[in-house]
Amino acid sequence: MHTWVLGWLIIVAAEAGIANATQEPAEIWLKANTAYEQGNYQQAIELYQTLLTLGHDSGQVEYNLGNAYLRNGKLGLAIAGFLKAQREVPRDSDIKANLTYARKLTKDAITVDQTSAVVRALFFWHFLFSPKELLWLLVMVNAGLFFSLIWLALRRNLEGLRWVAMIFLIMELAIGGSIVKRTFFPTKVTVIQAHEANIHSSTTRDSVVRFQLHEGSEAKVMDMTEGWVRIVLPDGNQGWLEADQLEIVAL
Amino acid sequence: MPINRLPAYTSAGFSGSIRLIGAVISVLTMFISGSSLAARVSASVDRNELHLGEQMSLSVTVDGDQDAEEPILPAMPGFSVYGQGSSTQMKIMNGKVSASISYNYVLVPKQAGTFTIDPIQVPVQGQTYRTQPFSVRVLAADAVPSQRKGQGRETFIMTRISNPRPVVGEQVLYTLRVYNRAPLRNASLSSLEFTGFVAESLGEQKTFAATVEGMEYQVTELRWALFPQKAGHLPIASAQLSFEHVVGRRRGRSPMDAFFDSPLDDFFGRVETERGQVQSQSIDVEVSVLPAAPPNFSGLVGHFEVDASLSNLRPHVGESSTLTLTVRGQGNAASIGEPRVRGLETFKIYDDKPVSDIQNTDEGVRGNKIFKKALVPLQAGRVELPAIQIVYFDPSEKIYRTAQSSTLSMEILPALSQEDLKLTEAMSPNSGKVAVRVLADDLLPIYRKLDAIQPVQPRWQFGAFALSLVVPPGLFLGVLWQQRRRKKKIEDAPRLRKSQAFKKAKQALGKIPTEQPGQIAALLSRVLRDYVGNKLNREGTALTPLDVKHTLLEQGIAEPLVIKTQQVLEQCDAAQYGLTERSEAHELLGKKKEILTLMKELDKVL
Numbered sequence: 001m002h003t004w005v006l007g008w009l010i011i012v013a014a015e016a017g018i019a020n021a022t023q024e025p026a027e028i029w030l031k032a033n034t035a036y037e038q039g040n041y042q043q044a045i046e047l048y049q050t051l052l053t054l055g056h057d058s059g060q061v062e063y064n065l066g067n068a069y070l071r072n073g074k075l076g077l078a079i080a081g082f083l084k085a086q087r088e089v090p091r092d093s094d095i096k097a098n099l100t101y102a103r104k105l106t107k108d109a110i111t112v113d114q115t116s117a118v119v120r121a122l123f124f125w126h127f128l129f130s131p132k133e134l135l136w137l138l139v140m141v142n143a144g145l146f147f148s149l150i151w152l153a154l155r156r157n158l159e160g161l162r163w164v165a166m167i168f169l170i171m172e173l174a175i176g177g178s179i180v181k182r183t184f185f186p187t188k189v190t191v192i193q194a195h196e197a198n199i200h201s202s203t204t205r206d207s208v209v210r211f212q213l214h215e216g217s218e219a220k221v222m223d224m225t226e227g228w229v230r231i232v233l234p235d236g237n238q239g240w241l242e243a244d245q246l247e248i249v250a251l
Numbered sequence: 252m253p254i255n256r257l258p259a260y261t262s263a264g265f266s267g268s269i270r271l272i273g274a275v276i277s278v279l280t281m282f283i284s285g286s287s288l289a290a291r292v293s294a295s296v297d298r299n300e301l302h303l304g305e306q307m308s309l310s311v312t313v314d315g316d317q318d319a320e321e322p323i324l325p326a327m328p329g330f331s332v333y334g335q336g337s338s339t340q341m342k343i344m345n346g347k348v349s350a351s352i353s354y355n356y357v358l359v360p361k362q363a364g365t366f367t368i369d370p371i372q373v374p375v376q377g378q379t380y381r382t383q384p385f386s387v388r389v390l391a392a393d394a395v396p397s398q399r400k401g402q403g404r405e406t407f408i409m410t411r412i413s414n415p416r417p418v419v420g421e422q423v424l425y426t427l428r429v430y431n432r433a434p435l436r437n438a439s440l441s442s443l444e445f446t447g448f449v450a451e452s453l454g455e456q457k458t459f460a461a462t463v464e465g466m467e468y469q470v471t472e473l474r475w476a477l478f479p480q481k482a483g484h485l486p487i488a489s490a491q492l493s494f495e496h497v498v499g500r501r502r503g504r505s506p507m508d509a510f511f512d513s514p515l516d517d518f519f520g521r522v523e524t525e526r527g528q529v530q531s532q533s534i535d536v537e538v539s540v541l542p543a544a545p546p547n548f549s550g551l552v553g554h555f556e557v558d559a560s561l562s563n564l565r566p567h568v569g570e571s572s573t574l575t576l577t578v579r580g581q582g583n584a585a586s587i588g589e590p591r592v593r594g595l596e597t598f599k600i601y602d603d604k605p606v607s608d609i610q611n612t613d614e615g616v617r618g619n620k621i622f623k624k625a626l627v628p629l630q631a632g633r634v635e636l637p638a639i640q641i642v643y644f645d646p647s648e649k650i651y652r653t654a655q656s657s658t659l660s661m662e663i664l665p666a667l668s669q670e671d672l673k674l675t676e677a678m679s680p681n682s683g684k685v686a687v688r689v690l691a692d693d694l695l696p697i698y699r700k701l702d703a704i705q706p707v708q709p710r711w712q713f714g715a716f717a718l719s720l721v722v723p724p725g726l727f728l729g730v731l732w733q734q735r736r737r738k739k740k741i742e743d744a745p746r747l748r749k750s751q752a753f754k755k756a757k758q759a760l761g762k763i764p765t766e767q768p769g770q771i772a773a774l775l776s777r778v779l780r781d782y783v784g785n786k787l788n789r790e791g792t793a794l795t796p797l798d799v800k801h802t803l804l805e806q807g808i809a810e811p812l813v814i815k816t817q818q819v820l821e822q823c824d825a826a827q828y829g830l831t832e833r834s835e836a837h838e839l840l841g842k843k844k845e846i847l848t849l850m851k852e853l854d855k856v857l
Contacts, residue, residue: 054707056703067694097695098694101694104692135716150730153727196586
């Protein structure tokens with residue numbers, strides 16, 4: 001009897017601890033939203049960043065941070081925030097709309113490099129699900145695959161079960177490939193943070209300035225070395241710029 | 252005023268590729284209307300700012316009449332004026348023939364200062380045309396001799412910067428001049444690098460004459476506008492000019508040589524040249540940071556103005572009025588951003604794309620940007636739009652200034668119809684459908700729900716996740732292993748049975764009780780039968796002594812051993828059913844040893 005009471009008390013104390021631990025981030029969240037609505041965008045930015053530092057890096061926090069940056073005149077950081085939000089919550093139409101709006105405000109006439117519709121249709125899961133969703137899908141498909149294999153091993157006469165196992169296998173390879181791509185070979189996109197950034201022909205400030213980009217412009221990362229990043233535009237133009245002038249987002 | 256005629260000055264320039272510069276300032280006369288001949292008179296100078304010792308060119312052109320009289324120049328006490336003759340030109344365009352005549356002059360300043368050139372009069376067919384007055388600024392003699400050190404007298408480079416101590420973003424003018432007395436060939440200038448600056452080339456190169464220490468030079472000038480991007484020491488490297496200059500002709504000169512001098516001498520390589528190189532001094536620029544900026548500083552450095560206007564000051568509700576904001580000035584005009592406009596809460600706003608016009612002039616980069624917004628008022632009443640402000644840094648005064656437009660007042664009249672402002676418009680009267688028109692664009696609101704705050708994943712969840720991936724294949728492998736083991740067990744049963752036959756038989760022999768003779772015989776018989784059955788993977792209890800004999804013979808066992816085995820079995824069977832005496836039971840126990848020996852012998856061959 002005493003053991004049961006003690007166990008119950010431990011559980012209650014643990015839950016109370018858990019409740020206290022989650023209350024503080026919620027307070028920060030509410031304060032940040034209030035600051036945003038009152039027009040104190042800098043304060044809202046600091047509070048959203050605190051949440052990210054504490055590990056609450058959901059797509060909604062990144063989205064709100066992007067909004068605050070944009071209201072505060074930081075177009076480059078806003079676009080980077082929206083891209084991160086879209087990575088976490090890929091199907092959210094609000095994030096897509098705000099990202100489109102922010103991109104309209106950029107100065108450079110650069111077409112954002114979008115993956116073709118054919119590739120998006122063929123590998124729809126890679127673009128439709130967030131990394132966490134893909135991991136959970138992998139767990140379920142993995143379980144489905146091996147339980148169907150176990151059933152096949154025990155009862156060999158079910159021909160339909162072979163097809164089920166084959167489908168699970170294909171799904172597992174597809175989802176696993178997507179996770180491997182995102183983890184080890186992510187597409188890195190840069191967003192220019194400086195008001196005006198010089199793109200050089202090599203990794204020295206003395207080298208020829210090939211062209212200039214303005215805040216909010218996006219480009220793909222080709223290489224990184226010693227504080228310099230090599231970027232390429234959709235039209236093929238490429239060059240080097242200093243890493244402190246841009247924000248890199250891994251998609 | 253007297254006009255001194257000078258012999259024509261032949262310019263040498265770079266590889267014969269110098270082109271005459273375009274007009275820096277061009278002034279036009281007004282047409283005298285009513286004339287059917289419609290002549291146009293224009294006057295142009297190659298520059299409006301020069302140093303003492305330099306020259307400027309003045310050209311007065313009359314289009315439409317080649318018989319215009321010579322212009323009447325006004326008094327120019329600050330200049331010596333030298334006539335350079337006239338030139339005529341005929342053009343045929345779209346079948347129409349037009350002619351023009353230009354009168355050319357060289358003006359050499361006598362003193363420094365700013366001079367106004369009064370209108371130049373040109374009589375054309377009994378009518379007199381006048382140009383507009385214009386100003387020319389003459390600066391003190393340039394510090395050419397000190398810069399020329401180490402470069403020679405015939406050819407040298409001079410560089411200059413308008414302000415060696417600018418602030419970040421301030422426009423400074425970098426001027427490079429090449430002075431040469433002798434004709435130059437194959438001249439090439441090293442590419443200039445303006446590290447730490449954004450550089451804008453200011454127009455084409457200019458060519459003019461200048462006098463330095465009493466010697467005439469042909470000067471070629473290039474200019475750039477530089478915008479320092481960061482504070483600190485920013486050196487501008489020296490410029491190098493490589494060239495060849497003519498030192499003579501290959502054949503001996505004689506009085507008759509002038510007859511044989513040919514423009515093709517160059518082509519046939521009959522002139523001798525000598526390579527040369529000169530280098531200018533580098534220029535050190537010390538860039539300071541801007542002073543602490545006010546919160547609404549626009550980032551502009553220079554001199555700027557802002558204007559605001561409305562196309563319609565009395566629109567009706569629902570009727571648009573275009574607000575035009577123009578920011579213009581000199582400096583980093585390319586960085587002009589849209590000014591903030593307040594007081595538009597009761598309007599629907601449509602932003603148009605800004606239009607910019609940036610020009611690289613001799614005085615530097617200047618330009619303007621025009622921002623237009625269509626304002627659609629939503630309610631009637633009087634609206635005062637506060638003045639538009641632009642805060643910029645004035646580098647000449649080293650202070651922040653605020654350029655301000657005038658305030659704008661609008662009187663919003665009630666809507667022409669009683670209907671509210673429509674957000675849709677009918678596609679056609681008959682379809683009954685309306686097209687949805689997007690009126691404005693803005694950010695969607697932030698996310699507010701608390702479920703955005705997801706708990707931070709504890710470490711054990713990663714382990715649980717990894718486990719959930721590993722467990723199903725682990726179970727599958729376990730099932731496979733189990734199945735394989737069972738199969739092997741089935742396949743290996745006879746072998747197992749055979750290998751354990753002797754061991755089991757020996758154990759069984761050891762367990763045979765000694766009290767009851769009938770039982771002993773039966774057990775002995777069974778042990779032997781089971782032993783043979785296990786060895787041959789058959790049911791031992793079903794084997795008769797004759798079956799055992801035949802089976803062992805089939806296995807190739809030697810006949811004596813087979814017979815002996817058969818006999819032992821028959822003796823056991825006989826004893827099983829007929830034995831009663833205690834002594835015979837004792838004999839049977841002795842059979843145990845015999846059976847054991849027999850099995851050992853059989854074990855060797857089976």
